[in-house]
Amino acid sequence: MTMLPNQKVYHGVLEEIRIFIESNNLNPGDKLPSERELSETLGTGRSSVREALRALELLGIIETRHGEGTFLSTYRPFQTVEILASFILSEKTTKESLISTKKLIEKEAAKLAYNKLEDRDIAVLNEIICDLDTSSSQKDMDFFNYLLMKTENVLLMKIWQLIAEFSQTFEKPRYDAHVYQDLIHLYLKKEYSAIEELFVNQASSK
Amino acid sequence: MTMLPNQKVYHGVLEEIRIFIESNNLNPGDKLPSERELSETLGTGRSSVREALRALELLGIIETRHGEGTFLSTYRPFQTVEILASFILSEKTTKESLISTKKLIEKEAAKLAYNKLEDRDIAVLNEIICDLDTSSSQKDMDFFNYLLMKTENVLLMKIWQLIAEFSQTFEKPRYDAHVYQDLIHLYLKKEYSAIEELFVNQASSK
DNA sequence: TTTTTCCAAGTGGTCTGACCACCTATAATC
DNA sequence: GATTATAGGTGGTCAGACCACTTGGAAAAA
Secondary structure, eight states: OOOOTTOOHHHHHHHHHHHHHHHTTOOTTOEEOOHHHHHHHHTOOHHHHHHHHHHHHHTTSEEEETTTEEEEOOOOTTHHHHHHHHHHSSTTSOHHHHHHHHHHHHHHHHHHHGGGOOHHHHHHHHHHHHOTTSOHHHHHHHHHHHHHHHHTOHHHHHHHHHHHHHHTTTOOOOOOHHHHHHHHHHHHTTOTHHHHHHHHHHHHTO | OOOOTTOOHHHHHHHHHHHHHHHTTOOTTOEEOOHHHHHHHHTOOHHHHHHHHHHHHHTTSEEEETTTEEEEOOOOTHHHHHHHHHHTTTOHHHHHHHHHHHHHHHHHHHHHHGGGOOHHHHHHHHHHHHOSSSOHHHHHHHHHHHHHHHTTOHHHHHHHHHHHHHHHHHOOOOOOHHHHHHHHHHHHTTOTHHHHHHHHHHHHTO
C-alpha cells in the first residue's frame, strides 16, 4: 500500500478500497473483500481496516451485514446530512431558526414544484388535505413531503425532513387550513407569482 | 451507555459524544476526553471509541492531533467531500441538488437580510466586492457569509456554510460579477421586490 | 536567579489475538 | 427429497501491547 509520510493508515486503506472498487468495476450491491482479507492484502491491522470501513459506512458508501460481509451500498447520497444534522440541530439552534428555515423551505418547495406538478399530482395533494382520517399535523407532513419530492431536489428534501422531525418535538406551528387549499388553487390557476405572497402573508399573520 | 438492541457500539459512542458536547456546551477548539478515558467511561473497548472518532473525523466534526488529543472543530467537511467525491459525487443529481439548494438559500438570505441591513452593513458588502486583493470565489464566500450572518438565522447560515464548502471542491458556479453590485443597489434603493427577480434571472441565464 | 535541557506521563496510531454473534452452504440425517 | 445439524466464514468487540508524538515540569547548566 503506497503511503505518504504522516498519512494515517486508515486513510491509505480508504484509498485502496476506492481503487479496488474502481478497478474491479464494482456496482452497488457487490461484495467487498472481508475485513481479514483486506488487512492481510494491504499488510495492515484489521482495526485500521475497520476504522476505514466504519467511516465509509457512516458516509453511506458501504453497507455491512453481520455474518455476511461488506457490500457497496445502493447509492444513498446525503446519508451524511443526517449525521451532520444531529450535531448541528442541537440545543444551540434556536426555535426561531428552525421554524423560519422550515417555512422558508416549504415556501420555496411550493415554488420549485410548480413546474413539475401534473394534474395527477395536484389531485394527490388535494386528497391529502381532504382526507378526514388524518390529523392536521399529519396532513401537513404528507403535503409538504409530497411537494418536496416533486422538487426533485433530494438534498432539500432531506434537510426539510430532518428539520420537520426535529421541530416536532417542541411545537407544531401549522398554516391555517385554507392555505393548503389556496396553494392548490394557485397551481390549478397557474398563478405562480402569487405563491410567494401566499406564504409571506401567512407568516406575518401569525 | 444506553443502547438499543442490535445497535452497534460505535453508534452508541457517537451518540454519547454528541451528548457530551451538548451538555458540556463545548465550542469549536475545545478538547474532548481522551480515547482511553472515553472507553473507560462508556464501558466499551478503545477500538469501538476509535471507530466512532474516525468517522467523526472524516465528517469534519472533530480534529485529532497526535500526542495532543481530540478537539471539536468547526464543521469543515473537506475530508468528507474528498471521499464522497471520489466515490459517488460523480452522480449528476447530487451535484444539482447541492448547487440549486445553495442558490436557493443565497436568494432567500438576500431577501431576509433586507430589513436588517443598515448603511454600515451595505458599505461592508460593497467593500467585500470591491476589494482587489481577494479572488472572486473568496469574495462570493465572504459576501454571502455576511448576508447569512445578518439574517440572524443561525441554522440557515450553518446549512449554507456546509453546502458552500462541499460545493467548493467540485465546482464554483458563481454569479456574474455585476449581480453583487446590482443587489447592493437594490438595497440602497429599497427595492425589495426586485431581489427575487435578480436571482431568478441570474439562475436561468446560466 | 534565569535559562536550557531532558525526560516521564499522557495521548493518538497501530497491530495482534482472542472471543462472540450471525449467516450460509454443505453434509448428515430422516 | 426434505429436514436438520454443523463447520467455516464474516462482522462486532474487547484487551493488551508497542510505537510516535507532544508537553510540562524537573533537573541541570548558565
